[in-house]
Amino acid sequence: MRRANLLVGAALVGLVLVIAAVSLVWTPHDPIRVDPAHVLVPPLQGGFLLGTDGFGIDVLSRLMVSARFCVLVGIIAVGIAALVGVPLGMVAGQRGGWVSELIMRATDVWYAFPALLLAILLAAAVGASTVTAMVAIGVATVPAFARVARAGTVQVMAQDYVLAARAAGTPPIRVAARHVLPNIAPTIGVQASVSFGIAILAEAALSYLGLSTRPPTPTWGRMLRDAQTYLFSNPELAVWPGLAIAVAVLGCNLLGDGLRDLLDPRLKEVR
């Protein structure tokens, strides 16, 4: 039963990835071109499966192209966070002492700083763009990776095989690369999956506020914002992007949960 999380999560994330990939080569209609002749067509009419929005753009096409951007932002943001956070956490875990204290207390302060505020600051300083959103979300996610990496590293460093490796003359950097990293990789993977979900949500929030990708490129957040105008006449326009965000985030969380259960030896007997 415990595998259900993993399977459903993987299926939902897979669905988003496939849709994003398909949108690269094919969408039912043009996802950008404004068409005044077909404004606010209801679903299932005139060849528009989910209808059209206030600009006359096919909703399904916009959803598909949006998936591409949310996946891209998620991957880059999580990548930035992992590339900065994991080494920081590993150094803290391996060196211990004042180095660890310094890094981890700095991380605490970092964690306390709101991601949204950071994004607004960045957008104000260099202008809103996809890159701004990626960097803001990535930087805000660094502490999560640093903490997980440090906890894992401390655990691995206490293992006999690390002592044995040191007794064989392995220098610290090589211990980190050969022994610590492979052993904490699963935990980092779980964190990446969970962070990916949070990043998608954050990207939606930022683009809803107009702090992410510029128009006319569609994103789920912008679709929500556009739908706001027609909330009383065409409420379904807000449902589609909302549903898409929910599916993507739920998928990531279930996948993360499933992976953690799969990797946690203490839960193995329960299964």
Next chain:
Amino acid sequence: MSTEHGSGGERSEGVETTLAVSDLTVSFGRRPPSVRGVSLRIGRGERLGLIGESGSGKSVTALAVMGLLPEYAQTWGSVQLAEQELLGMNDRRLSRLRGSAMSMVFQEPMTALDPTMRVGRQVAEVFALHAVRNGTGATRHRVLNALVEVGLGEGERIANAYPHELSGGQRQRVVLAMALANAPDLVICDEPTTALDVTVQAQVLDLLDAQLTTRGSSCLFISHDLAVVARLCSSVAVMLDGEIVEQGPLGQILHDAEHPYTRGLVAAARIDRVQRGERLPTVADFWERGR
């Protein structure tokens, strides 16, 4: 060299010294020292058994020699490997000696190998780390050779296996292969057979004996089991509460121990001497803490 007679002092005169520990004291933080004023000397090719109960400071002594104590440990005294002072040596130089000039075998074969790395690669690491000492040669060939030498005949299969696919005895052989790989001057064995069952224990001891002889390596063998030490070592040091209470050739310790604790250990190990129906002797019959 006689092992049955003669006193500890004159025994190894004239033999080159591999390890000389003098007046070693180790303490952790503000607690009383775990090791106090320990002095040991191991000549080239000699084997010294370090015996004592849990918490007597055996392992701390071994880790101090290897320079693997945690950073907050404080050490005093001197540890010399082939007349080179190790205490206070910087970690980079020490790293070069570890695994080549001296190596260590740990107690628990289940945890001494990295679960994410194939066994062959772990052995190859030891060669790769000390390429200078070894000269050249195909690493793969040498890994298989090293595995065959420790009695793992199917070297190929073992090398491609992950640690969890091997038995405890096989893993401890792999650990031995790693420790012996670079023919070190000194091998420190910290209870290497304690986690193994008696049959496998005997095989691993015989193997260790043979391989140490082949390589001419000295050995500091830590154990709480006098029978195991007697099988491998020519001299014995008895450790109690962080101090060495008695040290001498094996024969002297077995037959003519001075310290009551040592006599207790010997009596407890010689159950063949106990009469039927008699109570088995314990160390407490001879010596009690605080008396």
